Amino acid sequence: MTGEGGAQPKTYVTERSKDGRKNLSYPPAPEPLQVPVYDNHCHLDIADGEETLSLAEQLDRAEAVGIAGVVQSSGDIPSSRWAVEAAEADPRVLAAVAIHPNDAPIYAERGQLDEAIAVVDELAAHPRVRAIGETGLDFFRTGEEGRPAQIASFEAHIALAKKHGVAMQIHDRDAHREVLGALDRAGAPERTVFHCFSGDAEMAREATEKGCWLSFAGNVTFRSAQNLRDALAVTPVERILVETDAPFLTPTPLRGRPNAPYLVPLTVRFIARELGADLDELCATIARSTREVYGDFGA
Template identity: 35%
Template sequence: MLVDSHCHLDLLDLVQNRDSLDAVLEAARHRGVGHFLCIGVSAKNAASVKTIAERYVDVDCSVGIHPLDLKNNKMPTFDWLLNELNHQRVVAIGETGLDYHYEPKTAKLQQVSFDMHLQAAKQTGKPVIVHTRNARADTLAMLREAALPQAGVLHCFTEDINMANAALDLGFYISMSGIVTFRNANALRNVARQIPADRLLVETDSPYLTPTPHRGKQNLPEYVRDVADYLAILRGESFERLAEQTTKNFKQIFPLAHLKPALV
């Protein structure tokens, strides 16, 4: 069984696909996906991800502010974040982090927001989900300074092996998305081969970054099976072994997740 460790269920275009979230999740279950982590990206969607998690027994969620959601210098307060995290289906913080590729002008504000999430992680003990792009040095520096007592994850990893190793040294996990299947992703594939089995996660980042062979379509949670199949071949191991290990890893990093006993 698999876990889609990072998906945006509230952002799916349901009309384009199966007209209901019930159908989308059921299709994923038929492909062996046993649990889903629905990710918060803004103050606006915090209620949406919690509602989805409350509705489905195999969905948990996170709450946080994406670095690209800090428009017009607006950022929720620390008290708001703590209050939103105080929910039994919120098992993680984020996604948060730094993105200097799309929003270099808001770098300072992003750092303030990222630090707020890291402080919330220290206070609540919940793991942090990190988005980073073109911000390697600052991301690692802030993670080192935070010295979190619990693990976190660098999601949708696209960086080099040096950053992966630095994150692993800090106790972080590395999550691979459909990008690893892209034709021009040879450097990332080299990284994926080297991630320790007990630190690897798989995700879709649905509805974005659709893996091969579904390019051109909206990404769906069921396609995490394609990511896992590809990674298993790439790493020279069986799908069953990779699925079992990444599910075990998910439970390790997200201990509050409501996984079925058969998945633990």
């Protein structure tokens, strides 16, 4: 199924840096899943690799291997507008809109953070916007001076998710305790997802006890990511979602090459092996949970 005319949003397309990367070709398609799932977090507005794919081409490749739809996530105003355009252009796309935690201090320095959040508020009223995201805290890239703006932005986004009755996608990097503390202070939205979950088993237990979903990306396959596999092992299967964070975090053994939604089956199969789960049953559960969080894609 293609979108209306296969339209490609034109508002905002940037390109990922290729410095030092050796293989910029898209990997071959994996074996298709028999039970379709969804990529609940990707950035198709970021071009990558040697081949520039349109929105329709990305979605067609994904659909051919059992990826029924994607949630296009955002980090600033241009990408949020692009996400809405993409969701309007193709029924296989839902939009998430937000100011990324690393962008919040930049908007604040310009005196534009409140204005930017107001635009997110306006966009969130669109029926194809099903999440506020990605928002949260990132203490890896932003220093002490930027943390007040991040926290203020995060709490404002929490309020927007509740106001619009949509899900929230959390970006959490080196800020686990602070993110959980903010959720305790403000109250987590009913449908809260830890995008690209980066914590350990203890945090996974805490987050799922709060009713959150944990979304696992290709980095769960990395040799160095035992903490993620430990977290996966204690996460109730009905709280597991899957994503690419494309074009980033391409799963093993394809690290360094462009990532895209059509590679989700690699991560799903890895998760099934780790859990000792039946692949089809796992896919059915992930698909059901994704629709529970974001609603129907075609609606």
